[in-house]
Amino acid sequence: MTESAQNGTGTLLLAAAPIGRPEDASARLRAALADAPVIAAEDTRRLRRLTADLGVRTTGRVVSYFDQNEVARTPRLLDDLLAGLDVLVITDAGLPGVSDPGYRLVRAAVAEGVPVTVLPGPSAVTTALVVSGLPTDRFCFEGFPPRKPGERSRRLAELAAEPRTMVFFEAPHRLAATLDAMAAAFGADRPAAVCRELTKTYEEVRRGAVAELADWARDGVRGEITLVVGGAPEPAGLTDPADLAAAVAAREETGVPRKQAIADIAKENGVPKRDVYDAVLAARKSPPA
Known part of the structure; x- marks a missing residue:
């Protein structure tokens, strides 16, 4: 018995649509489009083009579900799910919820214990x-x-x-x-x-x-x-003992205890705490210039 059957609800299906070529559509997507009782599409015209390209005939109710009506349409789609109907959400390209409608309905479904699953596929x-x-x-x-x-x-x-x-x-x-x-x-x-x-x-x-x-x-x-x-390059850590000691002193001047300052400078620069401690000790023993 499926989770939906046990709960008496439908299942929310998040369907990844091709980002360019229709032939990238999965076999699962083709079957789901043909069988889903309710299809919530970001653009119903693009859905019609996609199903025509795939040779699929939809049999369920098709409703538009885009940024401007997502808030208003979500409660009705949730009602469909709670009434036992599967709802398939499909956007113009890629996966629903990724800079596209879908997140609100997922949150609502999860809150009501409605099963949510994904038909994996293309992602830009x-x-x-x-x-x-x-x-x-x-x-x-x-x-x-x-x-x-x-x-x-x-x-x-x-x-x-x-x-x-x-x-x-x-x-x-x-x-x-x-x-x-x-x-x-x-x-x-x-x-x-x-x-x-x-x-x-x-x-x-x-x-x-x-x-x-x-x-x-x-x-x-x-x-x-x-x-x-690309991400930020890792900063080049301090290695010279005099620079390490100066960094600890600067940290102490802000009110940080010496022990904590030594630990922080060691971690930030990827050097052993003992090396920083020795650098601070050497700086204290050295006569001022």
Whole structure:
């Protein structure tokens, strides 16, 4: 017996849609589109095009579910789930909930004990990440940067020290301005990759420093953009004993106890506490210049 049957509810299905080529759709997606009693689509016209390309005929009720009506439509979709109907959520491309509608319905379903599952598939975030040539072992997704220049600059300044590879979405007409802001916040030489029209006929990946990419983007860019930016390099730690001792002294002047200051400086610079302690001791024994 399925969890839905046990609970007497339907299941919320989050369906990953192709980000470019219809043939990237999974067999599970095709079957689910044909069988789902309710389909909540970000754009019903795009859904019709996708099902036509896939040769699938939907039999359930299709409703629009996009940013502007997500709040209003969520309670009705939750009612459908509680009445025992499966609800499939599909966005224009990629996975629902990733800078697209879906999160609110997931939260509502979870709160009511409704099962939630995913039909895995294409994602612009991970596709761009692996093709970027930048480190993939640790990354974070930052969505769309703020549109207003001041807010964008402040948000990027907050990310300047982020050590993980960062993935952003951006509109093509704002790409040059965003890359300029990244050059100011992260440094002109921070490595990045602009991934355009992923999986589509005119797929393009431009790799380089953010300032170089900003110059390229000023001529105009078209298509869906995913931007991957390298994380902040690890700061070069202090190693010279005199510098370590001076750093401890500076920390002590702010009111931090010496023992704590030694531990902090050792951790921040990746050196043993004993080395920092010895440096402080040597500095105290040395006559002032």
